[in-house]
Amino acid sequence: MSKQWYTPKELADLPGFPSTDRRTREKCIRENYLSRKKIVGKGNEYHIDSLPIETQAYIKAKQVEGSYDPIIVAAKSAIKKVEVKGVQCRQARIDLKSQGMALFMCLNETKQAKAKARERVINSFEQFIAPYIDVGNKAEGINAFVKGFNSDLILPDEDVRTHVKQAAERTLYRWSKAYSKQGIIGLSAQYKAVKQSKIDEQPCLGEFLLALVTSKPHMINQAKAVRGMAKIRADKYGWEIPSISSFKRWLIAYAEKHEVALAYTVNPTKYTDKYRPLFSTMYPQIDGPNQVWEFDSTPTDIELNVNGKLTRHSVVAVIDAYTHRVQLIVSPTSNSEAICLLLRKTLLEWGIPEEGAIMRTDNGSDYVSKRTTTIFNMLDLKISKAAAFSGWEKPFIERFFGTMSRVLMEKMPGYIGHSVNDRQQIEAMHNFAKRIGQGKKKVEAERLQLALTPVQLQQVLNDYLEFDYHHVEHDTLAKTPFELYAESGYQKRLITNPHVLDTLLNFIGTAKVTRGYIKAGGVKYTAPELMEVQWQRQQVRVFIDPNDIGRATLYPEDSWQEYVDAVNMDLVNKGISPVAFRERRKQTQKELATFRKTAKRLQEEFGINTLYADELAQKKAYRATLTHFEQTASHTNAAIHGLSNAVIQKQNQLSETELMAIERQREAMQMRRESQAVQESHIVRSDHEKAAMLTADSLNRELNETEQKWLRKYRLNNALQRNRLDKILKQAKQPHQQVK
Known part of the structure; x- marks a missing residue:
């Protein structure tokens, strides 16, 4: 029979008791455990059934471990066999749970969160009932856990309660069994045997x-x-x-x-x-500034006030992959001109890139243009083009654009959204303002007044880079771009003469010397040297003077050692800026296009194409009744004379009645011709003439409903013709006023 009574000394430092005899004795007296006087010696001893549960479990486990009872020994042997069998199946369970984990990773986020919540419940359940199992009272432990969990005393965390609100004994048994066999995938609602559908069978x-x-x-x-x-x-x-x-x-x-x-x-x-799987480092080889630059362009997320109209521009930017410093410019469009201006600004600020530096660019037409690629090549800058629609191949500049939009653009006036959904919501807001009575023109005027100009936006973005972005710690760097550049100790390679860049970036292409001149940009350039044989038929690079389009510098395509200053005799020393020249040409084209549209509209309005018919009709009406006396003379044409005699002879043979009938027919024919002439004089050749005719008729008769409706619509749509019609009415009334 196992021992039932224990002294404070034997209980000291056991689970549930203090480590000293005195404190153990005090606790036994305080908790009023069942006691009796010791058989030998002084003091009391306490019965095992009155001790704490964890103490009972520990004592009984020790009794079983040190017992030599045949039944207990047989039980230990059976347990060891089970343990050996468990070890043999351990690898199989690991493989099964590994497969379950692979399936678990394919679940969506909601199902994963639900399975993880159930996993926490099962782990807490097993830990809670372990002492009860040790003392042989598992049922009581399960009931206590269910009661505590359903009362929110156990695992009150929100991430658990969102997916597991209540737990029943049978549910805990089922989850525990599934978790033991299959791992976390066994706790997924999806992981169950499903009957194969008819679709899967076909x-x-x-x-x-x-x-x-x-x-x-x-x-x-x-x-x-x-x-x-x-x-x-x-x-x-x-x-x-x-x-x-x-x-x-x-x-x-x-x-x-x-x-x-x-x-x-x-x-x-x-x-x-x-x-898409992410990789750790995009440029693992870089260890300092100016080794990798990323270029890209994006439309602005705000509308700008450009010459009184709301429009979007583009932001062309470059970022240093090591320090994350940024340079940018605002341009009407992303083109080779804007990229060259950005490159000039960056070279002056950051210096020339290191030897072998990579210029990662977009794959758009502006970045792969002949001018852009040639200038990069002349500066010994290696271009690395990202694949189309592959923003992850230039991650730093793409991330910068996202940061700029969230941190700055969303707060600025004229923000139109970074996505289609944002744009629709903002447009819906403006449309609602128009519907409730503010009016389209008023809303547009307010938006135009608040919008920034391109110059103002450029200044805002410069300030944002200098005073905000470059001084904000980046998560991946744990430092600011300013700190990274300052700590790098980098010495930039300066360009001593900025005007060299002005000429370099005005490279307009290559041309072939033909008969002493070259033609580039629509202008012919010549020089005395080009007349020499060695320059004939030679391909040259053409750089125009940024301050005088009449001058150009020519370099052989295969050498930088010699050059020729060429001039255009028509433009030399005129001081015409290429930019101003292009802008003036564009402005002239716009003016001509506007003039053409205006002229066409007026041609249609005044019926220019039918003017000739109107003129002929007016002349016919005016001159149809005019007569004049003609001087005649006899002729000697034998045929006509002979035919006339025959007619006269026939007339002499007709009776008076027949002659009168012929005369009446002649008069009727004459009247028809005159009536037809009058009708033709009143033929309406255009809407303008029809309006004038109806206006004049309204003085003599009442127009029908169709005519009145047409005339009202014409006066409404043709403001310039109203005065002409009113003048007709005024002139018709003047004689009556004079009579009075």
């Missing part, structure tokens, strides 16, 4: 659905429509078409299981933003 039908949802991804949530399209091909392939709910379950399960693959196939942008 592989050809599954392939058809795969082709359909990848070709028309919007239909993945339209089970009824998908089923209808499958029925069209059912007879051809012998498919058994299940119910709409079966299609819905299959489509939902397929979308969850192949979420990444579907995104890669039908929505590359979503795949790049959410699923």
Whole structure:
């Protein structure tokens, strides 16, 4: 029989008791444990059943461990066999749980969070009931845990309670068993045996659905429509078409299981933003400034006031990959001119890049243009073009644009949103303001008044870089760009003469010397040296003088050792800036285009194309009644004379009645001709003449409803012609006024 009574000395330092005899004795007296006088010696001893549960569990475990009872020894042997068998199955369990973890990583975030919450409940449950199991009272431990958990005394954390609000004994048993066998995937609501659907039993039908949802991804949530399209091909392939709910379950399960693959196939942008694997370092080889520069352009997220109109410009920027310093300019568009201006600004501020430096650029036409690539090559800068639609290949400049938009652009007037959704919401706000009575013109005027000009935006962005962005600690660097550059000890390679860049960046291309001159930019340049044989038919680089388009510097394409200063005799010493020349040409073209539009509108308004017909009609009406006396003379034409005699002879043979009938016919024909002439004089050749005619008629008769409606509409749409019509009415009334 096992020992039942224990002294304070034996209980000291056991689980549930202090480490000293005196404090153990005080606790036994305070807790009023069942006691009796010691059989030998002084003091009391205490019964095991009255001691704390954890103390009882520890004592009983020690009794079993040191017992030589045949039953207990047999039990120990059985336990050891089970342990050996467990060790043998351990690797199998590890493999199964590893497979379960792989499946778990394919679940969506919601299901992962739910499984993790259940895992915390099971771990807490097992820890809680362990002492109860040790003392052989597992049922009481389970009941105590269920009661404590459902009362929010155990695991009150919100991340657990969101997914597991209550727990029952049977639920805990089921979760514990699944977790023990399969790991965390066993706690997922998805991980259960599901009867194979009729769609899965027909592989050809599954392939058809795969082709359909990848070709028309919007239909993945339209089970009824998908089923209808499958029925069209059912007879051809012998498919058994299940119910709409079966299609819905299959489509939902397929979308969850192949979420990444579907995104890669039908929505590359979503795949790049959410699923594409990330790598640690983009440029592991750099160890200082000016070794890698990233260039890119983006439209501004705000509208600017440009000559009284709201429009967007582009921000062309470059970032140093090591320090994350940024230079940028605001330009109407991202073109080679803007890139060259940015390059000039950056070279003057940061110096010439290191030998072998990489210039990572976008793949747009402005960055791959002949002018841009040639200038980079002449500066010995290695261009590395990012693949199209691959923003991750220039991560630093893309991240900067995102930061600039969130930190600065969203707070500025004229913000129109960084995404289509933002833009729609902002436009809806403006449209609502128009509807409630503020009026379109007033709203547009307010927006125009608040909008910045391009010059103001450039100054704001310069201040943002200098006083904000360069002094904000970056998460990946744990330092600011200013601190990184200061601590690098870098010595930049300065360009001593900035005017060299002015000429360099005005490179306009190559040309061939022909007959003593070259033609570049629409201008012919010549020089005495070009007349020499050695320059004939030679390909040269052409750089125009930034201050005088009449001058150009020519270098052989294969050498920088010699050059020729060429001039255009028509423009030399005129001091015409190339930029001003181009702007003046653009302005002239705009003025001519405006003039042409105005002229065309006026031509249509005044009926210029029908003017000739109006003129002829007026002349005909005016001159139809004019007569004059003609002087005649006899002729000697025998044929006419002979025919005249025959006619006269016939007239002499007609009776008086016949002659009168012929005369009446002649008079009738004359009247018809005169009436026709009058009618032709009143033919309406244009809307303007019709309006004038109706206005004049309104003085003599009442116009019908159709004529009145047409005349009112004409006066409303032709403001310039109203005065002309009013003048007709005024002139008609003047004689009556004089009579009075």
